[in-house]
Amino acid sequence: MISVSHLTKFYGPRKAIDDLSFEVQKGEIVGFLGPNGAGKSTTMKILTGFMPATDGKAVVAGHDVFEDPISVKRNVGYLPETPPVYTEMKVKDYLEFTGKLHQVPTTSLSKSVKNAIERTSLGDVQNRLIGNLSKGYRQRVGLAQALLHNPKVLILDEPTVGLDPKQIIEIRELIKSLGGDHTVILSSHILPEVTAICQRIIVLARGKIAAEDSLEGLTMRMKKGLIYSMEVKKPSSEGVDAIRKIPGISGVSSNGSKLLVEMTAGSRDVRDQVVEMAVNRGMGVLEFSPEKVSLEEIFLQLTTEENHSAAAHAGGM
């Protein structure tokens, strides 16, 4: 349904995304996970046909984004980072307008609007001015707009930002229910969010794909090949060899007083034995800490505390 190859985008001299390639199958829900500035929004803007890429190719719903943007736009529902709402319009009028923009036939327009209002629980505010609604409601109006014309592909940029915890759960359920009929890409910088909704996760960092896997796969990768760095007072080759022989250790490299210890993926935790051995051989352990694996570094920048993020974003409704 979506096929991206070697996509690159420069803003002036600044590279925002760098040689991205990935595929999304029909009916999949895929999450772009990455810290702020990773290039999530930029990638989405290119996929919706809003913005041309500097280089590379993207095919959405069978149409090339650069050669036939109008056909792509017809098949895509897009919720940008900021909900694109007209504050001087009423919710219902606004949705009618966006339906017309997407060329929903006049005969089914009011039905589509009603349906979108129902799915996003906007019934209570449908006759209110959007300008008088809270951020959370505006976000839902934006989502209703994206769903309204029943597009094949939904591209949702941080869809739950600004919602309170209860609404977040509702919207997640809604997005989950969209999978199967629709192909969904959503972005988030909140780890539990993507793990709750998505079947597959693409981790973006500094414009590159750092990892692309299912949730289980990502967890595995995180564990695979854990590397620890150990600083010692008196390094000795005899001590290094002894550590190397501990079962579960796949390699040790030494560089002066700094040793790198690699542990076999999925083996039991032998950190205590490593330290013990180093002390026994008289090397004198000064420091023992995990060496930064790139993925972990990225994950550290993500918001991992669900409640924290929800509380930070929850503007009262």
Added chain:
Amino acid sequence: MFRNIWTIAQRDFRSYFTSPIAYVVIGAFMSIVGFMFFFNLDHYVRQMAFSAMGNKGVSVTDGIVRPFYGNMNVILLFIAPMITMRLFSEEKKMHTIELLMTSPLTLTEIIVGKFCSAMLLVGVMLLVTSIYPIVLFSAFTPDYGPIVCSYVGTFLLAGCYMAVGLFLSSMTENQVVAAASTFGVGLMFWIISWAASAAGPFWSGLLTNLSLIGRFNNFGQGLLNSADIFFYLSYIFVGLFLTHRVMDSYRWR
């Protein structure tokens, strides 16, 4: 195609009336135009009184119709910024431009739709001013040619102002900047038309041909000249074309 243009035009036209803009614009326009009309009428009636004493009279066309529509054009020039300032600036500022530009509409349809919304408002305003010629017909027997042609000319001329305003609105996300620059350009047009009437014969002819307001003279005399119409239409075309260029490059940023 037309349906898409109409979708845009309709929304923008309605949104004029959800803010005070349309009411302020129409109110200001109508009161100034009304004042001008009665001022011209009063002046003319006094002249008539003179001519009754043996001087050769001035026609209604020269005495009322031409100055009236001439003044109306200048007023439109100063009101144009208020009509066009939000058309693109506001969309950029509120991020709704992303909605329009990710919908299956071409940029041309969006721009023409917005231009039409402005022209619709101008059309409504001009329609309301038709009460003044009706007043004239009830009291005098003016030629209707110059009146009809003045409306055609005024509408086209207003189209040029709107095209300039739309272009400048596409350049910024700040409405005030859009309005001020449109106002500045309008002022320049007006000054050129002054210079045209003040300069020597050669320069005067050239400037009148180039100046938007100068081009209006023929319409005021009841002449529909294809060269004049073409001049205005190409002016509008260039304005919309430049808007297209600006909005297209906006996406690349």
